[in-house]
Amino acid sequence: MGHLKRTVPLWIAFIFGVGLIIQYFVPHPISQKALGMTQKWLVIVVFVALLLGLGSLLQSHLRKIKAQSAGWGYSVVTLTVLALTVAAGFHPNNDKPGGPLLWAYTNAYSPMSSTMFSLLGFFIASAAFRAFRARSLEATLLLCTAVIVMLGQVPLGAYIPGVSNISAWILGVPLTAAKRALTFGVALGSIATALRIIFGIERSYLGGSE
Amino acid sequence: MTDELRKNATRWAIFATVAVVVVVSLLIGGVSDFKATPVVMKVYDTIEKMPAGTPLLISADFDPGSEAELEPMLRAILAQCWRKKLRVVVMSICSVNSPPLAGRILKESAAAHGAVYGTDFVQFGYRAGGSAPILALGQDWFAVYPKDLNDTPSRELPVMKGITKLTDFPLCLEISAVSTIDYWILAGNAKYGLKLALGVTAVMATDYYQYLATGQVVGIIGGIAGASQYESLTRRDDLKRASESGKDGGLASSRMPTQSAIHVAVVLLILIGNILYFMGRRKAKA
Amino acid sequence: MILHLLANTDPAAPPTFWEGDAMSVLGVWASVGFTLALYTFLYKDNAVFKFAEHVYVGVTNGWLLWQAWFASVKPDLVYPLGRLIGHDVLRRPQALEEGDTWWLLVPAVFATFMLLRFIPKASWLSRWSFAFIVGTTAGTQLPLQVQAFLFRQMGAMLDSPIKHGEDGGFLFMGTLSAILLFIGVISVLAYFVFAVEHKGAVRPVARTGVVFLMIAFGAHFGYTVMGRESLLIERVQFLIGSSMAKGAENEPNPHHATVWLLIAVVAAVVVLEVLRVKREASAKVEAEAAKGPQA
Numbered sequence: 001m002g003h004l005k006r007t008v009p010l011w012i013a014f015i016f017g018v019g020l021i022i023q024y025f026v027p028h029p030i031s032q033k034a035l036g037m038t039q040k041w042l043v044i045v046v047f048v049a050l051l052l053g054l055g056s057l058l059q060s061h062l063r064k065i066k067a068q069s070a071g072w073g074y075s076v077v078t079l080t081v082l083a084l085t086v087a088a089g090f091h092p093n094n095d096k097p098g099g100p101l102l103w104a105y106t107n108a109y110s111p112m113s114s115t116m117f118s119l120l121g122f123f124i125a126s127a128a129f130r131a132f133r134a135r136s137l138e139a140t141l142l143l144c145t146a147v148i149v150m151l152g153q154v155p156l157g158a159y160i161p162g163v164s165n166i167s168a169w170i171l172g173v174p175l176t177a178a179k180r181a182l183t184f185g186v187a188l189g190s191i192a193t194a195l196r197i198i199f200g201i202e203r204s205y206l207g208g209s210e
Numbered sequence: 211m212t213d214e215l216r217k218n219a220t221r222w223a224i225f226a227t228v229a230v231v232v233v234v235s236l237l238i239g240g241v242s243d244f245k246a247t248p249v250v251m252k253v254y255d256t257i258e259k260m261p262a263g264t265p266l267l268i269s270a271d272f273d274p275g276s277e278a279e280l281e282p283m284l285r286a287i288l289a290q291c292w293r294k295k296l297r298v299v300v301m302s303i304c305s306v307n308s309p310p311l312a313g314r315i316l317k318e319s320a321a322a323h324g325a326v327y328g329t330d331f332v333q334f335g336y337r338a339g340g341s342a343p344i345l346a347l348g349q350d351w352f353a354v355y356p357k358d359l360n361d362t363p364s365r366e367l368p369v370m371k372g373i374t375k376l377t378d379f380p381l382c383l384e385i386s387a388v389s390t391i392d393y394w395i396l397a398g399n400a401k402y403g404l405k406l407a408l409g410v411t412a413v414m415a416t417d418y419y420q421y422l423a424t425g426q427v428v429g430i431i432g433g434i435a436g437a438s439q440y441e442s443l444t445r446r447d448d449l450k451r452a453s454e455s456g457k458d459g460g461l462a463s464s465r466m467p468t469q470s471a472i473h474v475a476v477v478l479l480i481l482i483g484n485i486l487y488f489m490g491r492r493k494a495k496a
Numbered sequence: 497m498i499l500h501l502l503a504n505t506d507p508a509a510p511p512t513f514w515e516g517d518a519m520s521v522l523g524v525w526a527s528v529g530f531t532l533a534l535y536t537f538l539y540k541d542n543a544v545f546k547f548a549e550h551v552y553v554g555v556t557n558g559w560l561l562w563q564a565w566f567a568s569v570k571p572d573l574v575y576p577l578g579r580l581i582g583h584d585v586l587r588r589p590q591a592l593e594e595g596d597t598w599w600l601l602v603p604a605v606f607a608t609f610m611l612l613r614f615i616p617k618a619s620w621l622s623r624w625s626f627a628f629i630v631g632t633t634a635g636t637q638l639p640l641q642v643q644a645f646l647f648r649q650m651g652a653m654l655d656s657p658i659k660h661g662e663d664g665g666f667l668f669m670g671t672l673s674a675i676l677l678f679i680g681v682i683s684v685l686a687y688f689v690f691a692v693e694h695k696g697a698v699r700p701v702a703r704t705g706v707v708f709l710m711i712a713f714g715a716h717f718g719y720t721v722m723g724r725e726s727l728l729i730e731r732v733q734f735l736i737g738s739s740m741a742k743g744a745e746n747e748p749n750p751h752h753a754t755v756w757l758l759i760a761v762v763a764a765v766v767v768l769e770v771l772r773v774k775r776e777a778s779a780k781v782e783a784e785a786a787k788g789p790q791a
Contacts, residue, residue: 009623013631020635035636036349039342040572041603042632043354045625046338047568048607054557055614077550085558089565103514105310105559107523108530112552113274113307114731115534121472121728122538124721126224129479133487138710143484145714146721147477153412153435153722155242156470168247170715171419173673177680178712180420180649181705184681185688187645194634194641205626218540225538232725232732278730279723306563336567341636353595357571396637400644412723416716423677424652426644433719434726465729472725 010200017198058082145170227475235471242466246439249422252429253407254290254443256381262295265372267379269386269394270312271304276387276411277311282437282462283409284315284385286444292323293448297369298331299379301355303343304390306336309359332369333359340390341397348376348402377402381428385409391418399426409436434469437462520748528738528753531731532761543768544761573607576600653681680708 020038023031061075088100134140151157152167196202246254257266268287272280291298300316302308313333325331334355337343346354351374355364364370372378382404384394391408398404405428408418412433421427431440441460513519533548576596578584606625613622657678659670686698687705694702737744739754 005620005623009627012624012627013634016628016631017635017638020632021638023635024639032349036346036353037599038632039339039346039636040353041606042342042629043337043339043346044568044572044603045606045610045629046342047564047572048610049625049629050338050560050564052610052613054561057553057557071546074546074550077547078554081551081554082558085555086561089558089562100514101559101562102310103519103523104555105307107526108551108555109307109559110274110277110311111527111734112530112534112548112555114277114727115531116552117275118278118724118727118731119534119537120724122225122228124724125228125472125476125479126221128476128721129220129224129483132480132483134484138706141707141710142714142717143480145711146717147480149715149718150473150477150721153433153718154470154473155244155438155466156474158245164245164247168249169673170711171249171416172422173677174680174708174711175416175715176420176423177677178684178708179417180652180677181681181684181688181708183420183645183649184685187641191638191641191646194638197630197634198638205630206623222539228728229732232729233736236729236732236736275727278727306560306567309567336563338568340633341640342632345636356593356595396640396644400640400648412719412726413716416712416719420649420652424648426648433722434729435722465726465733468729469722469726472729473721476721476725 006206009206010203013197014200017194021198224479227479228472231471231475232468235468238467239464240467241460241463242438242470243445244435244438244442244463244466246443249419249430249432250436250439251443253383253409253431254429254440256405256407256428257287257290257294257296258447260294260296260380263297265297265299265369265379266291267376267382268298268300268312269382269384269390270300270302270308271384271386271388271390272411273305273307273311273387279411279434279437280385280387280409281311281315282434282460282465283431283440284312285319285461286437286440287383287385287409288316288319289323289444289448292319292325292330293444295330298325299334299369299373300331301334302336303338303340303393304336304386304388309333309335313359327360328362329368332364332367334364335359341393344376344393344397345401348397348404351375351378376404379404381405381407383407383409387411387414395421395426407431434462434465438466517748521751524738524743524748524750525753525757528735528750529757529761531735532754532757536761536765539765542765543772544765569607573600573604577604653678679704684708 016038020035023035058079061079064072064075065079085101085104088104091099091101128146132139132143132146134143148163149167149170151160152163157163157167193202197205260266268284270284288298298316300312302312316331316333319325320327320331335358337354343354351370352364357363358367376382376398382394382398384391384406386408387410391410391414394404394406399406406426407428407430409431410418410433412435415430415432415436418427418430422430431437438460441463445460445463530548530551533544534552536542537545575584575590576593577600579590579592579596580598580600581590583589606628609621610625611622612618655674657671657674659667659674661667661670683701683705685705686692687694687702687709692698735754737747738750739752740750741752743749
């Protein structure tokens, strides 16, 4: 049983990983077709994986309600709304315009999602006031660049001589240099991780030690 | 209650300032013209040079959280596409939330310009898996999208004439708020040599300037500023549109005066913060 | 009711109640109400915010569930499998379509194993599905990462820094920028190489790297401010639009939704906060009273 739990997954990762690397260097139509097919499979399995999140959400809220722990009333709200939304999907017009599901998306999900992110508009102003102090040369550079870029990104900046040009230069030269160096680091890191997965050194995706 | 007030006074004062600046300047209103930077102009010019009937792929990869920045951008680009009589093909690889959003914008924009679904434009659904659908589209479009969002077989759509795979598109515009841009650079550009232009949120924009120099990306429209610059270009070249006050005329441009005001407010907040800091330091030394 | 979701049918759309005037107006009120409720977080985490937040979680997950079904599971798995078997769940015959092959059983098996995660005894099988996902992703990404993120970006570093204009003339600023770009990349890399101690000749190079990084972070912050504020501006624009007595052309009539709901939300926060403070005060008194006799 042990090898079914531990060894087989490692072989699956190895076979698909190495297979696809080899595929990259083989331009034959069969190889190309294999690429198309495995990618389509991946799309299907990834989608089903998304459902796992929903399962954990249900479990955690049900547990909270059962134990009547602090704020369990809110869990009731979540589950009721979830049930209503799921029920809305059974409407014959389900995901088409004019159905209750799209109504819920447009009038509840969409505005709340926008609002959640827009709250940061307030917090970032507060952060700018509190954290941006010219304590050292580095901090001063950070602060000045931020100010120039902020002004360069609005029409008002065009009235301050030099701001637009300096802002464009910052993006084209120092920013590009720093991001390019960071990209090298990130790319090397992800290549190393990919190799570790394929050769079975990285096993954290297998979960616990069962 | 007084303890709470004392503790939070500064924070609430800043929040109130932000709210007042935004509300007041929106009530005053107005539209700003914004001169396009070369980075934005490159996207515009690439599309402008396309002959009528050229297929253009748009990957609409955003959800309501970034709608404010990317909707104006998509509208401005669509207005240009309709004027140039290009064939617009829209798809999504970011999330299930993208197709309904992009669909609404497409529907409204097409109705305003008399573009016809199936002939002038088509929308395909969301495909999960990051670079997986892009790689598969590069092999066979119809294997990934046998049907459009309305369940019409893709091959039967006049707008899809002559398109069998990704490389049949001379340009792909990735309108995105997330790292799907990496997938397009990796799978679309590196693997298939697909020409890419980006329309991205401000937060993402700074991560992609490095791909301009290497030619992996032809241009970047960054955030609301980029959208507003793009609108200025469409207004310049489309006098009819310029005279209209509709959403395509300038959703982003109508927000730019407020954007200017709030940027100045944040700069002032930084300034005041520093003055207080140095005053405090001097006092402490004394 | 469930059957029409599984069957390969396209039910004709009835005239919709959800697109009517009443539901459109209710939609505006819901949008405004939820927006304002979430903004109460600016005061502090409170019951009104928590309520809206939990509605958000519920509606998001319900929506995602259905979209997973409509966007992939139904068209890519259930329907093709039905066509391969020859009929759908209503036992209506289904003709094979292009691209339908029994190879589909591979993702079907992995997808089923994935769902077994919820059955403790069989949950280990989901590891096979995860292995498929990570293995396939790693194998696909590895050569592409090398090409797009390493070779292409390194190639740009090897270009000659001497820049000429279209007329062939020497470009001073272009050349200077290209040299600075090169210095920037090398110095930032030097800063991140922790294997070498930042001493001697490495120190000034690493220091230069920090300068480039700070400028980059500053630019990033500037852009972030622009992004966050533009989201806020859109929301406020929406709220102002919904405070009107009449809607714009083709838009539902908001009937001053923002005004009424602002009053309602503020009142709700005040009442709930007063109740909370009272409840906490009485709990404190009770706790002290309980302590009293013991002492």
